[in-house]
């Protein structure tokens with residue numbers, strides 16, 4: 538192995554760091570080609586490509602961790618391979634075969650093994666697969682050529698100053714997605730549509746926006762790039778909605794909750810119900826679970842104070858610790874979630 542990069546792992550931001558290689562595969566003439574390994578950070582794209590004009594872009598986000606035993610684990614690789622296919626079908630793109638996705642992700646991690654942060658640093662290797670429409674077209678139509686590629690970047694621990702609750706807000710004048718729109722797929726365009734609300738929330742001192750269902754504005758949806766869950770009377774409750782992304786972290790936490798004997802309810806959650814929850818958190822690959830201390834409804838002026846003592850709740854903390862321990866190989870992976878690489 539080449540030498541270990543001189544990076545301050547524990548203080549890396551959630552950002553882009555150049556690594557040695559990325560992997561690419563083109564869909565042309567009705568088939569996926571050979572896997573290409575590149576050390577270039579650039580891609581060559583036609584100026585009329587559908588990705589640039591009509592938003593044919595989908596992505597994924599997952600992580601690899603250096604474990605207690607020195608091995609590298611990719612968390613829920615197959616689930617991400619499955620989900621990007623759903624996104625592709627949603628945007629009328631050609632889906633990447635799941636085995637090709639998995640092979641390329643493993644290759645991207647193996648080729649950049651020296652960038653997988655050391656065990657104990659709290660950092661990880663973020664894996665970012667993306668697919669874009671490459672055909673030149675000024676008329677609105679789906680592409681016939683695609684590029685699927687995977688880049689990786691080491692990222693620091695999400696909680697630099699400790700696992701602590703933050704404040705989020707509800708603002709009814711913004712929607713991320715339409716009621717039967719693209720919210721259930723991992724699409725770059727959904728993020729573009731949420732930048733305005735996110736910036737406004739940050740200006741007002743909130744870490745995120747808790748979006749309501751875009752049709753009735755009555756039920757909780759999700760927190761921008763993360764799902765939402767709460768603990769109410771000992772149950773794990775999380776929104777059922779057609780306009781949110783099925784988070785793989787949420788799915789995993791639900792399974793761990795059931796394993797601990799906690800009942801899971803996936804259903805509509807009204808805003809008023811926030812008065813009766815004991816814990817709340819945003820969940821996703823970046824943070825696993827990010828505790829929510831307070832939710833301010835900016836339209837009604839109502840403040841839902843959840844973490845009265847300013848600390849994360851006990852159930853959220855247990856779930857968070859359990860999932861992290863599985864990712865790091867410290868606890869048994871009873872559900873077979875990790876893909877282990879001997880690198």
Ligand SMILES: *Cc1c(COP(=O)(O)O)cnc(C)c1O
Nearest residue numbers: 762763764782784785786821822
């Ligand atoms: C990626 C994403 C999430 C989190 O999903 P994970 O699979 O848990 O990382 C939640 N909501 C949206 C909108 C996302 O894009």
